[in-house]
Amino acid sequence: MNVLGFDYGSRLIGVALGNRLTGTARPLGVVTNGGNGPDWERIDRWVREWQPDALLVGLPLTLDGAEQPASRGARAFAAALVKRCGLPLHLVDERRSSIEAARRFAQRRAAGLAKRKQVADIDAVAAEVITETWLADPS
Structure with a gap:
């Protein structure tokens, strides 16, 4: 039982794969996002695969839990995903996920598992954190 997690950004969207049985997630990569929208072809490929x-x-929220301008973009992306894929979708509070993603990326770099030039992959690590957050409490 797999889930795909997304860390929405106006330029890049991180993607991670989670497994409900093991409760674990791993980063898959990033897709570009811009004026023409996200790289739907690559997202569709991951959904098929x-x-x-x-x-x-x-869902990016302020520290006190309020919505912010970035929340609208994430909600619009979520709505487009549902329309395109027809799968159940869950919004996940992503407060502090970027801090945890930066910490994990630094650890992976120190261990030789990631390189500085792969810094764009931090968005995929953020998606991993978001996915693990949901797997820990899917309610």
Whole structure:
């Protein structure tokens, strides 16, 4: 039972794969996002390849839990995903996910598992954090 998690950004969208049975996630990569929207072809490929039973999109909130301008973009992306894929979708509070993603990326770099030039992959690591957050408490 797989889920795909997304860390929405106006330029890049991080993507991670999560497994409900193991409760673990791993980064898949990033897709570009811009004036013409996200790279739907690549997203569609991941959906076909991994056949998730649900999709997750991180919802950026302020520290006090209020919505912010970036929340609208994430909600619009989530709505487009549902329309395109027809799968259940869950919005996941992503407060502090970027801090945890930066910490994990630094650890992976120190261990020789990531390189500085792969810094764009931090968005995929953020998607991993978002996915793990949901897997820990899918309610």
